[in-house]
Amino acid sequence: EPEVTQTPSHQVTQMGQEVILRCVPISNHLYFYWYRQILGQKVEFLVSFYNNEISEKSEIFDDQFSVERPDGSNFTLKIRSTKLEDSAMYFCASNLDRGHQPQHFGDGTRLSIL
Amino acid sequence: AQSVSQHNHHVILSEAASLELGCNYSYGGTVNLFWYVQYPGQHLQLLLKYFSGDPLVKGIKGFEAEFIKSKFSFNLRKPSVQWSDTAEYFCAVNLKTSYDKVIFGPGTSLSVIP
Numbered sequence: 001e002p003e004v005t006q007t008p009s010h011q012v013t014q015m016g017q018e019v020i021l022r023c024v025p026i027s028n029h030l031y032f033y034w035y036r037q038i039l040g041q042k043v044e045f046l047v048s049f050y051n052n053e054i055s056e057k058s059e060i061f062d063d064q065f066s067v068e069r070p071d072g073s074n075f076t077l078k079i080r081s082t083k084l085e086d087s088a089m090y091f092c093a094s095n096l097d098r099g100h101q102p103q104h105f106g107d108g109t110r111l112s113i114l
Numbered sequence: 115a116q117s118v119s120q121h122n123h124h125v126i127l128s129e130a131a132s133l134e135l136g137c138n139y140s141y142g143g144t145v146n147l148f149w150y151v152q153y154p155g156q157h158l159q160l161l162l163k164y165f166s167g168d169p170l171v172k173g174i175k176g177f178e179a180e181f182i183k184s185k186f187s188f189n190l191r192k193p194s195v196q197w198s199d200t201a202e203y204f205c206a207v208n209l210k211t212s213y214d215k216v217i218f219g220p221g222t223s224l225s226v227i228p
Contacts (some may be wrong), residue, residue: 043221
């Protein structure tokens with residue numbers, strides 16, 4: 001079964017540095033998402049992306065965050081100037097038909113900000 | 115604001131015991147409903163989903179869930195748990211007016227004792 005893949009599995013970054021988390025969605029999927037899970041808390045929606053633009057974003061997704069689909073396969077989340085509170089597990093997801101199919105999630109990238 | 119609640123933070127069962135994990139959501143409109151499972155060190159996997167039709171849905175690994183619209187509930191059940199069911203279980207809701215955003219519950223940690 002095709003999977004969503006995320007790299008790296010663990011990213012350690014100094015506070016204030018930029019970080020890019022990478023995702024390869026399932027190849028024929030059209031809708032792409034980022035979620036995060038702070039340790040001990042629930043999974044939270046960050047942003048959705050369709051047709052090369054953001055379709056919805058949460059209040060968490062402020063100006064420090066951006067997403068991009070630089071080519072036909074990758075979907076990236078960039079945090080421009082990381083803060084300690086950005087430490088979390090970040091999950092990428094993709095979907096073929098958002099109204100009738102569930103989202104498929106990747107393994108996640110654990111981001112640790114020092 | 116829409117939210118999803120799960121009745122138990124941590125459940126401990128012996129093998130062969132029956133399982134029921136409660137889930138309620140607070141939204142009056144039409145929803146899609148999901149249960150995801152996260153085994154230790156692994157990604158979120160879909161256990162089962164409800165989009166429409168028969169409110170009793172069967173998923174993988176012997177799990178089932180019943181959607182009771184009048185109670186805004188979507189409880190997960192399994193008649194006989196195994197040690198391998200030890201995992202974190204997340205109830206989630208996808209609003210039909212906002213297909214992109216999946217709202218997760220806080221999760222229930224299930225520990226099955228051999």
